[in-house]
Amino acid sequence: xxxxxxxxxxxxxxxxxGSVPLSAQSARGGTATPIKHxxxxxxxxxxxxxxxxxxxxxxxxxxxxxxRALPNTPAVNNxxxxxxxxxxxxxxxxxxxxxxxxxxxxDDTQAYTTDQNHAYTAEQQAYNGGRADLxxxxxxxxxxxxxxxxxxxxxxxxxxxxxxxxxxxxxAQHYAMSDNAYTxxxxxxxxxxxEVVSGQTNGxxxxxxxxxxxxxxxxxxxxxxxxxxxxxxNDVDPASDVCxxxxxxxxxxxxxxGDLLNDAGxxxxxxxxxxxxxxxxxxxxxxxxxxxxxxxxxxNVADYIPHHNWFAYYPSTVNSTHNRPSSIKAIGHTLGADxxxxxANHEYDLEDFYAAVKTGNFPAVSYIKxxxxxxxxxxxxxxxxxxxxxxxxxxxxxxxxEWKDTAVILTWDDSDGWxxxxxxxxxxxxxxxxxxxxxxxTCGSGQALPGVGGKPVNGRCGPGTRIPFLVxxxxxxxxHVSHTLITQASVVRFIEDNWLHGQRLGGGxxxxxxxxxxxxxxxxxxxxxxxxxxxxRTGNPVPSH
Amino acid sequence: MLxxxxxxxxxxxxxxxxxxxIRPAAAPLSAMAQLGxxxxxxxxxxxxxxxxxxxxxxxxxAYGPPNDLPxxxxxxxxxRQGLRAVPSLMYLERQPNFSIGPESGENEGLATPAPASNxxxxxxxxxxxxxxxxxxxxxxxxxxxxxxxGGSAAxxxxxxxxxxxxxxxxxxFGAAVFARANVAVNEALFAVxxxxxxxxxxxxxxxxxxxxxxxxxxLSPAEARGYALFGDPRRANCAACHLDxxxxxxxxxxxxxxxxxxxxxxxxxxxAANRDPAYHDxxxxxxxxxxxxxxxxxxxxxxxxxLRNVATRHAFFHNGVYHSLEGVLDFYTYREAKPQRxxxxxxxxxxxxxxRANIDTVDAPFDRxxxxxxxxxxxxxxxxxxxxxTLTDGYR
Numbered sequence: 001x002x003x004x005x006x007x008x009x010x011x012x013x014x015x016x017x018g019s020v021p022l023s024a025q026s027a028r029g030g031t032a033t034p035i036k037h038x039x040x041x042x043x044x045x046x047x048x049x050x051x052x053x054x055x056x057x058x059x060x061x062x063x064x065x066x067x068r069a070l071p072n073t074p075a076v077n078n079x080x081x082x083x084x085x086x087x088x089x090x091x092x093x094x095x096x097x098x099x100x101x102x103x104x105x106x107d108d109t110q111a112y113t114t115d116q117n118h119a120y121t122a123e124q125q126a127y128n129g130g131r132a133d134l135x136x137x138x139x140x141x142x143x144x145x146x147x148x149x150x151x152x153x154x155x156x157x158x159x160x161x162x163x164x165x166x167x168x169x170x171x172a173q174h175y176a177m178s179d180n181a182y183t184x185x186x187x188x189x190x191x192x193x194x195e196v197v198s199g200q201t202n203g204x205x206x207x208x209x210x211x212x213x214x215x216x217x218x219x220x221x222x223x224x225x226x227x228x229x230x231x232x233x234n235d236v237d238p239a240s241d242v243c244x245x246x247x248x249x250x251x252x253x254x255x256x257x258g259d260l261l262n263d264a265g266x267x268x269x270x271x272x273x274x275x276x277x278x279x280x281x282x283x284x285x286x287x288x289x290x291x292x293x294x295x296x297x298x299x300n301v302a303d304y305i306p307h308h309n310w311f312a313y314y315p316s317t318v319n320s321t322h323n324r325p326s327s328i329k330a331i332g333h334t335l336g337a338d339x340x341x342x343x344a345n346h347e348y349d350l351e352d353f354y355a356a357v358k359t360g361n362f363p364a365v366s367y368i369k370x371x372x373x374x375x376x377x378x379x380x381x382x383x384x385x386x387x388x389x390x391x392x393x394x395x396x397x398x399x400x401x402e403w404k405d406t407a408v409i410l411t412w413d414d415s416d417g418w419x420x421x422x423x424x425x426x427x428x429x430x431x432x433x434x435x436x437x438x439x440x441x442t443c444g445s446g447q448a449l450p451g452v453g454g455k456p457v458n459g460r461c462g463p464g465t466r467i468p469f470l471v472x473x474x475x476x477x478x479x480h481v482s483h484t485l486i487t488q489a490s491v492v493r494f495i496e497d498n499w500l501h502g503q504r505l506g507g508g509x510x511x512x513x514x515x516x517x518x519x520x521x522x523x524x525x526x527x528x529x530x531x532x533x534x535x536x537r538t539g540n541p542v543p544s545h
Numbered sequence: 546m547l548x549x550x551x552x553x554x555x556x557x558x559x560x561x562x563x564x565x566x567i568r569p570a571a572a573p574l575s576a577m578a579q580l581g582x583x584x585x586x587x588x589x590x591x592x593x594x595x596x597x598x599x600x601x602x603x604x605x606x607a608y609g610p611p612n613d614l615p616x617x618x619x620x621x622x623x624x625r626q627g628l629r630a631v632p633s634l635m636y637l638e639r640q641p642n643f644s645i646g647p648e649s650g651e652n653e654g655l656a657t658p659a660p661a662s663n664x665x666x667x668x669x670x671x672x673x674x675x676x677x678x679x680x681x682x683x684x685x686x687x688x689x690x691x692x693x694x695g696g697s698a699a700x701x702x703x704x705x706x707x708x709x710x711x712x713x714x715x716x717x718f719g720a721a722v723f724a725r726a727n728v729a730v731n732e733a734l735f736a737v738x739x740x741x742x743x744x745x746x747x748x749x750x751x752x753x754x755x756x757x758x759x760x761x762x763x764l765s766p767a768e769a770r771g772y773a774l775f776g777d778p779r780r781a782n783c784a785a786c787h788l789d790x791x792x793x794x795x796x797x798x799x800x801x802x803x804x805x806x807x808x809x810x811x812x813x814x815x816x817a818a819n820r821d822p823a824y825h826d827x828x829x830x831x832x833x834x835x836x837x838x839x840x841x842x843x844x845x846x847x848x849x850x851x852l853r854n855v856a857t858r859h860a861f862f863h864n865g866v867y868h869s870l871e872g873v874l875d876f877y878t879y880r881e882a883k884p885q886r887x888x889x890x891x892x893x894x895x896x897x898x899x900x901r902a903n904i905d906t907v908d909a910p911f912d913r914x915x916x917x918x919x920x921x922x923x924x925x926x927x928x929x930x931x932x933x934x935t936l937t938d939g940y941r
Contacts, residue, residue: 061717062576086721104728107717109577109739114678147640147670148742149678152731284793293794295569298639298742 031498033523034475036405038498039366040491041393042196043386044189044308044377045118045416048179048466050158051165051383053079053103055172058162064108065538067162067169074481076179077422079103079159084421089133090157099136101154103419108164108384112296114151115379116417117141119219120187120233123417123465124437126156127186130423139417145379146298157419160383166539167387168470171394171410174532175476176520181469182424183414184487184510185462186437190221190235190307192413192488194252197310197367199489199509201460202451203253204230207239210247214434216441221248223432223459225451229253231459233434238312240320242277243288243304251313254452254507257365257492258317258346266499267332267363269346269353270311273371274303276349277322294373294385301373301380308369308413311347319347331356332363354396362402365495368393378416384537391536394472398531407473407521409491415465424463424485428510432458451508463487471520474529482519489514553776554769563760567795568750569638574743576717581740583710584733590704591693592621598683598737601631601692604746607854607938608634615815615865619692626817627691628826628833629672630865633858634741635938636799636851638748642677643669645843664842666805666829672847672863673834674805679738680731687734702726705733750797752853753940758791764935770925771932780920781877781929782909786849800852800936805829807845807903809880811888812895813866825897826864844900856934864895870933874926877910882919 055076056069079085084103091102106113117139125138140156152158162169171177184195191201204222214220214233221234232252237244239251261268280286283293283300291300311317323343326336331352336342353366369375376386390410397406426437429444435458437443443461451457469486489510494517496503504512535542555561574582584590588597596619603611609631610617616627645666669677676682686692687701695701705711706723714722718732741747756762764772776784784790787800805828818824829837830844837843847863861867867876879886888894893901905911910920921929 059719063573064575098727101725101728102721104721105719107577109575109743110735145678146642147637147677147679148738150680150735150738151678152735153727282794283796293792293796299641 033498033521034405035407035473035498037362037364037366037402037407038495039368039393039397039406039408040196041368041370041390041408041410042193042310043370043390043410043412044375044381045115045414045418046376046412046468047415047418047420048181048422048468049079049103049420050415050418051160051168051468052076052172052179053159054085054105054161055080055169056162058169059105060163061107064163065166065540067166070173070479073173073479076177076481077483078179079421082421088157089131090135090154090419093133095134096136096154099140099153101136101157103157103159106150106158106160106164108160110150110158111160111164111382111384112145112149112298113158113378113382114145114149114155115377116156118188118414118417120185120191120461121214121216121219121434121436123186123415124435124443124461126417127423127437127465129438130425132419132421132423135417135419148296148298149379156417159419165383165387167391167534168410168468168539170532170534170539170541171470171472172481173479175470175472175478176480176482177471178469178482178484178486178517178520180422180424180483181411181467181486181490182463183465183467184489184514185233185428185460186464187233187414188235189413190313191232193308193310194232194313195488195510196411196413196491197258198252198254198256198314199492199505199511199514200254200451201233202229202231202457202508204232205239205251205253206230207251208247208249214432216433216436222250223434225457225459226432226448227451227453227455227457229451229453229457231451231457233459235307237306238309238318240318241306241309241312242321244306251315254314254509255505256311256314256317257495257505258311258314260496260500260503260505261365262316262334262346264500266365268365269332269348269363270309270317270367270369271348271350271353272304272309272369273350273374275322275347276324276351278324279349292371292373294381296382296385297373297380299380301371303371303373305372308375309347310367317346319343319345322347325352328352328356328359329361331361332366357396357400357402362400362406364499376412387539388536391534391539395533395536398533403531404474407471407475409517410468410470410472411488411491412467413488415467420466422466424466426461426463427513428460428462430458430461434459435461437461449508454508457508469517471517473521475521475523475525477520477522478529480520482517484515484517484519486515486517490517494518553773554764558763558765558769560757560760564758564791565795566750566755566759566791566797568797569745569748571745572743575739576713577736578740578743580710580713580717580733581736581738582744583708583713584705584737585740587708589708590687590695590701591619592696593619593623593694595623596693598686601686602634607857608747609854609858610860613859613868615813615860615868617692620690620694625691627689628816628818629863630860632672632850633854635747636853637670637679638742639796639799640670641668641803643667643674666843666846667803669848671833673828674848675834675836679741680735683734683737684730698726698730702729705729749938751938751940753935753937755797756940757935758797762940765931767928767931768935771928771930772935774921774925774929775932779909780925783852783929785908787852801849803849805843805846805848806905807896807900808847808862809845809893809896809901809904810862810864810876811866812890813864816864825895827896827900828863830900841900842903845896845903852933853936854938856930856937870930871926874921874929878919878921878926881906881911882913882915882917884915
């Protein structure tokens with residue numbers, strides 16, 4: 001395949017097939033596509049319509065970063081094109097009571113808002129069998145945020161535009177975006193974290209627990225899966241992480257993509273800000289309590305949140321005590337230079353990513369989490385702090401020599417419960433008491449899909465909520481919007497297709513059935529696409545020298 | 546104590562370890578904050594047509610009350626007395642949310658400062674912490690019949706629609722902003738909050754003490770002595786709650802830990818509400834706040850205010866019972882050692898007997914016994930007051 005791509009690049013006008021045959025993958029550690037480095041920046045808690053409701057049309061009020069769309073920008077499935085900005089069913093459905101509201105624009109001065117309810121059951125209730133008309137009633141209640149936060153009744157209907165999430169709108173114009181990407185199941189951060197590395201949430205092992213299984217009315221982080229096991233549906237800390245809460249934490253049975261990459265000897269890492277417990281921040285905090293002050297949030301926010309740590313839920317990929325890598329050279333590798341197993345076990349701090357790549361040690365697959373104040377989660381973060389982290393990463397990578405064979409995926413772990421009008425037909429049904437999408441104890445119809453043990457399991461109602469999904473790469477199509485249905489497990493599938501000859505995780509993972517993200521790439525064009533360097537504060541372009 | 550003082554202040558009154566303070570970034574006001582300024586100063590939103598936010602939160606008086614009344618008057622004819630002294634609107638940009646005990650599991654990632662005890666309430670706005678955002682705080686006085694008496698969201702929204710700045714609201718929030726009253730009111734009050742967040746006059750950190758922290762000013766001998774007493778855990782012990790140290794990242798101190806405390810301040814006979822002997826302002830337990838009426842272990846607790854600009858005020862504590870810093874310092878000095886100097890009636894006369902166990906009698910300066918020597922001498926009180934004057938903004 002490598003040869004074919006090269007040929008297509010040279011013969012720029014030759015039409016080549018869009019599909020990438022897996023059999024073409026080179027045996028010498030090669031990849032099925034020109035992508036040699038995949039970087040997944042996993043943000044927190046944003047629905048597609050929350051960031052792209054009116055894309056590509058921004059309000060452009062005075063004194064804010066101006067956004068004007070390129071003339072050939074394709075239409076996307078959002079509130080503008082669906083004509084849902086006014087007389088929205090969330091306003092007209094009387095069940096929403098006093099909180100009933102039309103969608104409304106959030107200004108960039110309103111970047112910091114209160115948080116919404118994003119629990120497994122509440123999100124299903126908001127989607128209301130696909131009508132998506134009960135958001136104010138069910139997900140429109142959350143934590144308050146800080147003194148300067150914006151909050152209002154019906155706030156769950158709020159959306160930003162290109163005057164606030166300016167960088168993302170510019171990346172969408174320059175690179176490729178999906179308007180049909182979903183979480184694999186309803187629910188919050190930890191299920192989303194598991195899905196992007198393992199494609200599913202069944203096989204939870206409650207190592208310490210004070211909770212009972214969830215019901216329609218009683219919140220919990222797990223349900224009985226109906227086969228004698230457990231499925232995780234809400235947030236719980238990873239077992240054995242030194243920063244986890246001691247009374248409630250869990251491991252997951254089953255494999256994650258790190259296991260497959262290890263078996264194949266392919267470099268990879270999970271890079272989380274705040275993971276290095278030896279660092280002391282300028283405000284004097286260190287260890288698990290390390291925090292950063294955000295002037296926008298007005299608070300010190302903990303850098304590292306254990307229940308966002310994808311790989312800490314699996315005994316095979318955990319780094320419980322946050323051991324440091326034996327050297328920068330060892331980052332991404334299972335073994336250190338001395339041939340002994342590296343103590344970091346593929347789990348690192350975000351600064352380790354920057355340090356390693358700067359020395360040319362750029363792992364094949366990198367999962368990245370910004371410091372919490374920059375992860376975009378309402379209630380303790382905001383889109384402006386988030387933009388700073390995104391732009392820092394993307395600017396950095398675009399300036400690297402490896403950029404020519406790099407792809408960055410910008411996507412999010414869950415929707416926060418923010419309103420989104422789009423609904424994907426349920427393909428993973430569930431009939432636990434906590435399921436409420438299509439009635440009491442009902443999500444979808446038909447038999448539940450097999451879980452870790454190969455038998456049908458409850459608790460994985462999905463696809464869930466729609467999330468933004470952008471591909472930033474010299475190989476991304478330009479100003480392209482893909483309408484192919486994909487989920488978080490599609491990230492797992494891409495890694496498997498690109499590096500592992502299409503090997504699948506098995507054990508109930510949705511990687512086998514997830515859609516392909518290939519529609520966002522064009523591997524036949526020249527890789528000379530100019531980079532798009534942005535200002536981290538405004539999201540506006542800066543000169544690329 | 547002398548050794549501690551020596552380490553804290555150089556003999557010439559300088560800060561031996563100057564720091565660089567990180568102040569909120571100053572930038573031209575956004576369109577949102579400009580709108581908020583207009584709303585903040587708009588008296589038409591009150592039933593009297595005479596009260597704006599700025600009437601009680603006077604910019605010339607550190608955004609606190611402009612007179613020495615214990616509480617402000619409001620209502621349609623400006624003759625109704627408020628229930629509590631008007632707090633300053635300054636230095637609230639870092640105020641944490643109201644909470645009791647350790648952070649909740651749903652509160653992903655917010656690192657709350659470790660409280661002295663897990664059970665101490667902290668944060669929020671108003672004396673009882675019942676609001677969490679400046680936006681929701683602003684709604685309180687706007688609708689309170691004793692204050693601006695705005696009536697209802699519908700009535701306020703109708704006035705906003707006729708206001709000269711209505712076009713700005715349409716520009717910022719869209720043509721539909723006035724279609725629903727609560728949308729218009731919430732957006733307008735967020736704009737007020739944004740004005741408070743953006744305008745440097747709400748958080749200038751420009752006191753002599755800030756200059757001293759940065760090595761640009763010297764404390765006079767009296768101020769230096771007062772500062773040492775302020776932090777002395779066996780004497781005034783003010784700094785235990787009114788935190789005076791900058792953060793390691795240069796954030797200036799707020800002179801409050803944002804926690805709640807029951808101080809047993811004497812009853813103020815000047816308040817109309819207090820003519821009813823059965824009326825007690827219990828702070829967190831109500832009557833204004835209504836969600837924690839049964840949490841009797843917090844009855845009588847009020848939020849510790851910042852001491853920045855405290856020397857510009859003329860009404861102190863939640864009931865405005867004191868009108869001078871001398872009165873306040875006497876309260877702290879004599880409450881336990883000579884309670885007859887503090888209370889005209891029984892000790893702790895503004896709190897029902899059932900809740901008096903909530904009053905702090907453990908920490909200095911309240912750890913003295915009746916008849917023991919008071920923790921501070923009159924000269925020491927004067928020194929502390931001299932220090933408190935260094936917390937007034939606008940030092941040059």
